[in-house]
Amino acid sequence: MIEGLPHKVITDHYVKNTQLRFRMVTDHNGTIYKLTQKAHSSKGQAPITTIYLQESEYKLLNIFDSVSVEKIRYIRNYGDFVLGIDKYSKGNDEIWLAEIEFNSDEEMKNFIPPFTYLDEVTDDTNYNGFTLAQRFAAVDKR
Numbered sequence: 001m002i003e004g005l006p007h008k009v010i011t012d013h014y015v016k017n018t019q020l021r022f023r024m025v026t027d028h029n030g031t032i033y034k035l036t037q038k039a040h041s042s043k044g045q046a047p048i049t050t051i052y053l054q055e056s057e058y059k060l061l062n063i064f065d066s067v068s069v070e071k072i073r074y075i076r077n078y079g080d081f082v083l084g085i086d087k088y089s090k091g092n093d094e095i096w097l098a099e100i101e102f103n104s105d106e107e108m109k110n111f112i113p114p115f116t117y118l119d120e121v122t123d124d125t126n127y128n129g130f131t132l133a134q135r136f137a138a139v140d141k142r
Helices: 055-063 103-112 129-134
Strands: 008-013 020-027 030-038 046-052 066-078 081-090 093-100 138-139
Touching: 008 129, 020 055, 046 055, 046 081, 066 129, 081 129
Parallel strands: none
Antiparallel strands: 008 020, 008 066, 020 030, 030 046, 066 081, 066 138, 081 093
16 A cells, blocks of 8 residues: 555654644655644644745754654545555554545545544544654654
């Protein structure tokens, strides 16, 4: 299922005690840099604000106390949707998560995934970005 799918390498730096993260995304097209605020939410909804940065801005601003993690995101089209399938790993610890963005609550309620899964973890704080970064941390900065 994963072999041959397009993928990106994503490095996230979650700034401690904030809702901010710096993200570097690298794929066959090059690298992009972002500063993102993902507001806490319920029921799978999280307002997101993103500012795209130049590499020099990313390096200048990404100086805060943060937890860093790298993951591989595989991309799979499924009908009108795009699935992001993330692979986190560190040593023998590995986890796969699928993520889909919906345009409405109705779309989300009616969606039938193209694969079986073990758990729905949308509202489980053990699987939010910062918690996963702590679990699979590449390096704690500063």
